């Protein structure tokens with residue numbers, strides 16, 4: 001019954017998760033899939049957790065992904081990667097940037113930022129982590145960290161490299177295209 | 192070519208293709224993008240405005256409709272409360288040009304103060320209501336709504352929900368159909384709703400509902416798909432509407448029969464009876480209230496509904512699979528308890544200075560709705576109440592009248608510029624008229640922030656970005672009868688504190704206009720970032736700001752995250768030891 005591939009993109013408001021889902025969505029349309037993308041705007045944009053669901057296949061019904069249903073979790077921040085873990089399917093993949101952003105309860109001292117999150121994730125899932133910000137800085141701007149992560153994710157889908165490049169050309173402003181192509185390649189080649 | 196579009200954009204596209212000429216709305220998540228997308232269509236084709244509130248917006252749309260144009264107004268569920276007055280009577284007058292009211296509910300309360308179900312309004316106001324399930328239906332139902340509005344001479348409610356409004360699915364666009372303005376005809380019995388005429392119109396309304404109920408039996412907006420398959424030896428049928436239809440299909444596939452209702456008011460009778468008669472067991476799958484379920488039960492149909500499904504929050508396919516098929520939820524990882532990540536005011540938010548001062552002064556804060564509602568979140572935790580737009584002002588008058596002047600002098604209302612325009616002015620007039628001595632602080636950040644930065648009457652720009660006459664808040668408050676009005680910068684915390692104290696101490700009503708633009712506006716250009724020097728004595732004063740860029744390490748060291756800090760400089764003035772320095776890049 002469930003023939004869709006489910007990708008969950010998680011991060012913190014302002015990290016550029018929306019651009020990532022746009023690039024992914026456009027790549028999937030080009031490949032001829034039925035696609036649904038669901039995100040919640042509003043309160044979550046003010047530095048809160050942001051979650052986007054991307055689903056594709058021959059026919060997609062529900063736009064949302066439930067617990068235990070995601071094939072891939074693409075995370076922009078470690079705590080958010082861990083928070084999303086219950087949504088991962090058994091045997092699913094987590095791709096995460098290693099950035100840590102303190103949430104308000106940590107800032108006020110009401111809670112501690114949990115330690116060893118990557119180890120905890122790796123204990124329950126197939127984990128690919130990357131210093132996306134460092135890689136993006138190397139590519140030319142830390143703003144392209146989201147595209148680095150898209151590059152890592154891209155390699156784990158069955159969408160050809162050329163399609164991604166075409167999509168980047170249409171979604172990224174020409175001024176920033178070179179840096180973003182470089183950032184994408186760094187992600188694509190990340191092991 | 193097919194394109195991905197959020198439901199809201201598809202509603203806008205549908206309205207555009209249906210030849211809509213006038214759109215007036217007040218923003219409200221999750222409905223806002225409909226009107227924003229409308230404003231991307233050529234101004235020659237469609238007039239689009241942000242109105243000061245939903246009541247005004249609905250009246251503009253009703254006027255346009257009477258004037259012969261296809262018109263639309265869009266709101267979130269609570270916005271429908273505000274426009275209830277005009278639309279209940281517009282149900283009596285009927286329309287000239289087609290009139291559609293798009294209303295977006297928010298099951299799960301992703302960005303709302305309650306979880307009301309707007310379908311009750313359809314029944315109460317006796318208005319036809321359609322409910323699309325994805326972007327494709329958002330487009331086609333919006334077009335259908337205009338045709339039905341004119342065919343049945345009624346305003347039409349288009350019910351959306353967060354998942355439909357904000358999910359993208361594939362649609363195909365077509366050209367705009369030019370619909371000519373209808374001739375304007377004076378028609379007193381139809382459009383002047385005084386008792387003698389309204390009595391006649393009520394008969395028309397009831398006849399219309401009867402005609403629409405008959406229409407509901409045959410329209411292809413309602414679809415039935417039968418299967419011979421059985422589950423546990425029983426033929427199962429599900430009745431769905433909106434996004435729950437998508438969830439049901441994903442969960443149940445073709446193992447059950449479907450009755451999908453695209454028209455959710457008025458509901459069909461025979462269609463449902465026949466459907467139920469062909470099934471051994473019927474489930475009504477609807478988020479929030481048991482509207483369809485109660486209708487079925489009133490028809491004497493034996494259906495499951497809220498006995499197996501919750502009244503609260505959003506549904507998921509897994510919930511439906513469990514309730515109908517008894518399937519267990521998929522296995523999944525479990526995680527340790529971790530800190531939440533609630534939304535916070537942005538780094539550089541002007542409201543931060545205001546709440547820092549209000550907290551310091553220990554005032555009771557009658558709050559309102561906007562980014563500044565986040566002033567209730569720790570560490571600022573300054574806001575005492577939040578009810579609905581405008582209530583900060585009027586509820587504070589009530590508090591003051593209940594508890595007396597001494598209490599009133601330790602009480603302030605906080606209200607954003609957009610919210611003040613929406614429904615704060617009337618409360619302020621009440622204070623003046625009824626001799627209140629309240630202090631109202633208007634948080635003028637030059638934008639409607641919470642809903643994603645829309646212009647409003649105080650910003651000097653229209654929805655299309657054209658310059659327009661700006662409402663002068665100071666002059667307006669004076670004109671309402673407030674003699675004491677002062678403008679202060681909330682980032683100049685010392686002066687701001689003195690101004691608030693002065694206002695509160697008065698034996699007369701006072702208005703403080705806290706003026707500093709939202710940090711996310713393109714016109715705001717903070718540069719550099721702040722750093723903490725060795726002079727820091729770890730007193731923690733700066734942490735009281737609740738700025739997401741400032742945090743304390745385990746050893747007590749205070750640090751500013753350069754990536755998060757936008758250089759607004761608020762913390763510089765707050766540190767008693769002058770340990771925070773601004774560094775220019």
Ligand SMILES: Cc1ncc(C[n+]2csc(CCOP(=O)(O)OP(=O)(O)O)c2C)c(N)n1
Pocket residue numbers: 217218219220245267269270273560561562563580606607608609610611634636638639640641642
């Ligand atoms: C009746 C109603 N309409 C719309 C909304 C959605 N809404 C919440 S806050 C807000 C406006 C906030 O703007 P403003 O008062 O200027 O404060 P800011 O967010 O800019 O600080 C709106 C439109 C609502 N909650 N209730």
Ligand code: SF4
Pocket residue numbers: 046535536537538539540541542562636640641709710711
């Ligand atoms: S959007 Fe503007 S007003 Fe709202 S929290 Fe951010 S800075 Fe403050």
Ligand code: SF4
Pocket residue numbers: 538539720721736738739740741751755756757758759760761762763
């Ligand atoms: S750290 Fe200071 S300067 Fe930077 S955003 Fe926060 S309050 Fe403003």
